[in-house]
Amino acid sequence: MMATFRKLALLAALFPGAAMAAPPADDTAWDFIAGLTSEVGQRLAGSEAEARGRAWAADKLKAMGFRNVAIEPATTRAYVRGTDAARLTVPVPQRLAVSALGFSGTTPDAGIEAEVVYFASLDALQAAPAGSLTGKIVFLDHAMRAAQDGSGYGPYGQARRAGPAVASTKGAAAIVIRSIGTDSHRNPHTGVTNWPAGVTPIPAAAMSNPDADMLVRLIGKGKALRMALTLTGRTAESLPTGNVIGDLPGRNPALPPILVGCHLDSWDLGTGALDDGAGCAIVTAAALKAQSAGPTLRTIRVLLAGAEEIGAAGGAAYAKAHPERHALAMESDSGSDRIWRVEMKFAPSNAALADKVAASLAPLGIVRGKGEVEGGADVGPVIKAQKLAVIDLTQDMTHYFDIHHTPDDTLDKIDRAALTQNVDAWAAVLGVVANAAEEIAPAD
Amino acid sequence: MMATFRKLALLAALFPGAAMAAPPADDTAWDFIAGLTSEVGQRLAGSEAEARGRAWAADKLKAMGFRNVAIEPATTRAYVRGTDAARLTVPVPQRLAVSALGFSGTTPDAGIEAEVVYFASLDALQAAPAGSLTGKIVFLDHAMRAAQDGSGYGPYGQARRAGPAVASTKGAAAIVIRSIGTDSHRNPHTGVTNWPAGVTPIPAAAMSNPDADMLVRLIGKGKALRMALTLTGRTAESLPTGNVIGDLPGRNPALPPILVGCHLDSWDLGTGALDDGAGCAIVTAAALKAQSAGPTLRTIRVLLAGAEEIGAAGGAAYAKAHPERHALAMESDSGSDRIWRVEMKFAPSNAALADKVAASLAPLGIVRGKGEVEGGADVGPVIKAQKLAVIDLTQDMTHYFDIHHTPDDTLDKIDRAALTQNVDAWAAVLGVVANAAEEIAPAD
Numbered sequence: 001m002m003a004t005f006r007k008l009a010l011l012a013a014l015f016p017g018a019a020m021a022a023p024p025a026d027d028t029a030w031d032f033i034a035g036l037t038s039e040v041g042q043r044l045a046g047s048e049a050e051a052r053g054r055a056w057a058a059d060k061l062k063a064m065g066f067r068n069v070a071i072e073p074a075t076t077r078a079y080v081r082g083t084d085a086a087r088l089t090v091p092v093p094q095r096l097a098v099s100a101l102g103f104s105g106t107t108p109d110a111g112i113e114a115e116v117v118y119f120a121s122l123d124a125l126q127a128a129p130a131g132s133l134t135g136k137i138v139f140l141d142h143a144m145r146a147a148q149d150g151s152g153y154g155p156y157g158q159a160r161r162a163g164p165a166v167a168s169t170k171g172a173a174a175i176v177i178r179s180i181g182t183d184s185h186r187n188p189h190t191g192v193t194n195w196p197a198g199v200t201p202i203p204a205a206a207m208s209n210p211d212a213d214m215l216v217r218l219i220g221k222g223k224a225l226r227m228a229l230t231l232t233g234r235t236a237e238s239l240p241t242g243n244v245i246g247d248l249p250g251r252n253p254a255l256p257p258i259l260v261g262c263h264l265d266s267w268d269l270g271t272g273a274l275d276d277g278a279g280c281a282i283v284t285a286a287a288l289k290a291q292s293a294g295p296t297l298r299t300i301r302v303l304l305a306g307a308e309e310i311g312a313a314g315g316a317a318y319a320k321a322h323p324e325r326h327a328l329a330m331e332s333d334s335g336s337d338r339i340w341r342v343e344m345k346f347a348p349s350n351a352a353l354a355d356k357v358a359a360s361l362a363p364l365g366i367v368r369g370k371g372e373v374e375g376g377a378d379v380g381p382v383i384k385a386q387k388l389a390v391i392d393l394t395q396d397m398t399h400y401f402d403i404h405h406t407p408d409d410t411l412d413k414i415d416r417a418a419l420t421q422n423v424d425a426w427a428a429v430l431g432v433v434a435n436a437a438e439e440i441a442p443a444d
Numbered sequence: 445m446m447a448t449f450r451k452l453a454l455l456a457a458l459f460p461g462a463a464m465a466a467p468p469a470d471d472t473a474w475d476f477i478a479g480l481t482s483e484v485g486q487r488l489a490g491s492e493a494e495a496r497g498r499a500w501a502a503d504k505l506k507a508m509g510f511r512n513v514a515i516e517p518a519t520t521r522a523y524v525r526g527t528d529a530a531r532l533t534v535p536v537p538q539r540l541a542v543s544a545l546g547f548s549g550t551t552p553d554a555g556i557e558a559e560v561v562y563f564a565s566l567d568a569l570q571a572a573p574a575g576s577l578t579g580k581i582v583f584l585d586h587a588m589r590a591a592q593d594g595s596g597y598g599p600y601g602q603a604r605r606a607g608p609a610v611a612s613t614k615g616a617a618a619i620v621i622r623s624i625g626t627d628s629h630r631n632p633h634t635g636v637t638n639w640p641a642g643v644t645p646i647p648a649a650a651m652s653n654p655d656a657d658m659l660v661r662l663i664g665k666g667k668a669l670r671m672a673l674t675l676t677g678r679t680a681e682s683l684p685t686g687n688v689i690g691d692l693p694g695r696n697p698a699l700p701p702i703l704v705g706c707h708l709d710s711w712d713l714g715t716g717a718l719d720d721g722a723g724c725a726i727v728t729a730a731a732l733k734a735q736s737a738g739p740t741l742r743t744i745r746v747l748l749a750g751a752e753e754i755g756a757a758g759g760a761a762y763a764k765a766h767p768e769r770h771a772l773a774m775e776s777d778s779g780s781d782r783i784w785r786v787e788m789k790f791a792p793s794n795a796a797l798a799d800k801v802a803a804s805l806a807p808l809g810i811v812r813g814k815g816e817v818e819g820g821a822d823v824g825p826v827i828k829a830q831k832l833a834v835i836d837l838t839q840d841m842t843h844y845f846d847i848h849h850t851p852d853d854t855l856d857k858i859d860r861a862a863l864t865q866n867v868d869a870w871a872a873v874l875g876v877v878a879n880a881a882e883e884i885a886p887a888d
Contacts, residue, residue, distance in 0.1 A: 092485060185852050213854075
């Protein structure tokens with residue numbers, strides 16, 4: 001402990017930005033996640049649990065010293081889960097671990113039973129002749145593997161986002177996809193699917209990877225498969241959601257604030273520890289840490305958004321309700337592992353500020369990327385509306401999609417040392433940008 | 445591949461016993477587990493699925509070249525699973541991942557709801573005053589950690605085996621124990637519990653470790669807990685089970701055979717890949733490998749026992765049906781990881797044979813233990829009846845109780861390289877003992 005403290009003191013001398021961000025480790029972020037996941041639990045968008053999450057978070061922000069704490073109501077289209085069940089009936093009875101996708105169509109309470117048709121990829125499904133799937137249950141496979149930057153989720157996630165609509169247009173009775181996940185546990189990965197205008201929703205579920213492997217083995221042996229599927233959840237067109245916001249006021253309230261975002265809702269299978277309890281814990285803990293030696297020059301505002309998982313209604317509502325000028329936005333929504341890269345999008349006039357941010361992160365082992373920022377679903381709308389400067393702190397996502405949207409998204413999956421590094425990195429950046437006296441210009 | 449083959453050829457020259465056991469890697473054991481878990485799936489004792497497992501295994505043994513293949517019927521007391529569900533109702537609604545224990549008492553279909561009383565250990569529960577638990581749901585915690593030799597399962601498993609009866613005698617309405625397992629996934633570990641004569645069965649379930657952690661956090665904050673619990677399964681006093689046996693005949697059928705055992709039934713949550721599809725795959729593949737260069741001197745008999753998980757009725761039935769003299773017994777029922785130790789129990793007259801067995805294993809990295817044999821539940825009864833010599837090949841169980849009795853007991857958890865080493869070790873031992881011309885005497 002003393003050795004660490006001395007090392008931090010040395011860093012403080014060498015890198016003032018990092019130094020302010022790195023007092024001895026504290027438990028602020030961990031306690032936030034532990035409290036939220038234990039005292040609230042899952043926070044499905046539009047549910048009573050999400051509302052309890054907002055009340056909990058508002059109380060928590062006040063207790064942490066945030067000012068102007070407010071719950072800002074909004075509404076969202078949402079998915080209300082029912083019974084999810086599936087089993088093989090032919091060639092052998094086998095229970096299958098499945099979970100309905102958000103916005104899945106609904107089966108009768110007694111379920112449906114049909115022949116299974118296998119597709120190794122979304123491309124293969126798209127190539128199926130029109131009408132060739134009538135009355136059948138599609139089993140859509142794919143080959144997503146773990147990647148440090150999480151880049152498999154974009155392309156392979158299309159199997160979940162777009163696959164069900166493709167199956168519907170070709171007449172399928174239902175679709176079950178291999179979970180968009182990189183683990184091998186009997187825990188399916190849920191998530192939303194999208195139905196373009198005019199496409200009829202069909203029952204759509206994700207199956208755990210070990211179950212998908214088993215189906216592939218049977219298919220590989222030339223067996224014909226039939227599956228029974230029950231998914232009784234329903235889509236609700238308008239349910240209450242909302243954002244929780246809070247400020248750590250800066251010394252100069254006239255300067256546009258720094259906005260740091262996350263989302264407070266979660267999928268309902270786990271308790272939303274990594275996705276995105278961790279993100280909310282990281283941004284709040286880092287904001288406090290950045291002001292641990294006194295207020296920063298600019299106000300730091302936290303946005304704990306509602307209903308991200310199901311369409312990002314919270315982020316859109318924030319952008320609409322807050323046209324006042326912001327300086328810069330950041331978001332944490334990739335778990336709680338270590339930050340390994342920083343990506344920045346600044347106006348050319350802020351090149352020196354960007355260099356200062358990068359320098360503040362170098363002592364933490366964080367490399368500078370090529371400037372390919374993503375922003376995120378919650379701060380995205382205000383970034384777009386105001387052409388804001390953006391900083392992405394890229395977390396190590398090698399293990400993120402083992403857990404993402406599963407029952408296993410629980411506190412025990414969080415590595416405290418990694419979480420501490422993550423908060424330190426965020427605090428280092430906030431220590432720089434929230435103390436920037438120069439204008440932070442629109443970035444494009 | 446060639447390098448491996450040359451190395452094996454070298455081993456063959458140095459260690460004839462191991463050499464016979466180590467031709468280039470084959471897929472016999474893997475294919476056995478893949479087939480059993482895919483084409484049959486779970487094989488709960490007493491169920492129709494267990495019967496399908498026997499038919500599958502008998503066909504498989506015949507196809508592998510075993511002789512005298514027979515299904516020997518028996519009966520067993522059994523547990524028929526119903527609906528398992530639990531949730532916290534106070535202080536906050538939280539779904540809990542639970543599974544009924546075998547022989548659990550039964551709740552009404554609508555479940556029960558009661559105050560939760562926490563005990564940190566079985567000792568603490570035993571110390572509770574008589575009548576102090578009336579109408580309450582006991583939450584029994586414990587501190588099992590992973591161990592290479594699996595030794596935590598004995599003492600900590602008592603929370604599952606004996607805890608429910610203790611709670612019942614003190615008036616509890618039900619009991620939920622922290623899973624007897626070392627993982628951190630939302631998958632509970634089932635297993636039997638025991639009700640001594642005169643003790644009334646109460647509903648009894650295991651909860652996943654992440655859920656148990658969450659309860660402990662709430663209790664640690666001083667919260668009072670209430671839980672709703674539904675466990676509708678029932679005990680059946682007599683259901684059909686049975687053993688599958690098969691021989692690889694030896695050159696001298698007059699010599700008592702070598703018996704190698706495993707169990708064919710499994711818990712119903714997973715597909716019984718590690719427990720004990722792997723054991724049956726290992727003993728059958730090793731027996732074949734030991735005879736790959738021609739019949740051994742003695743017959744090798746495989747016993748794929750029924751209903752081990754629920755009271756070991758198969759092993760008892762085998763001992764009763766087969767009073768004919770056996771030479772030695774071995775069992776595989778600890779997963780599919782590497783063998784790291786050999787334990788032997790021989791008569792003093794067989795000391796040279798024991799040394800030869802140990803020498804055959806040394807090239808595989810296997811150390812000789814202190815002779816503390818366990819035998820196993822399936823071959824235990826015949827060992828006891830005939831005072832048989834026993835060899836235990838101790839598998840690495842560091843990760844076994846991550847998976848044991850959970851939905852996660854599926855093929856993907858099996859490491860093929862480790863499985864190959866395991867089969868090689870078994871084949872090396874069989875190459876020695878099945879070719880022993882000397883009398884293998886009773887060991888005590």
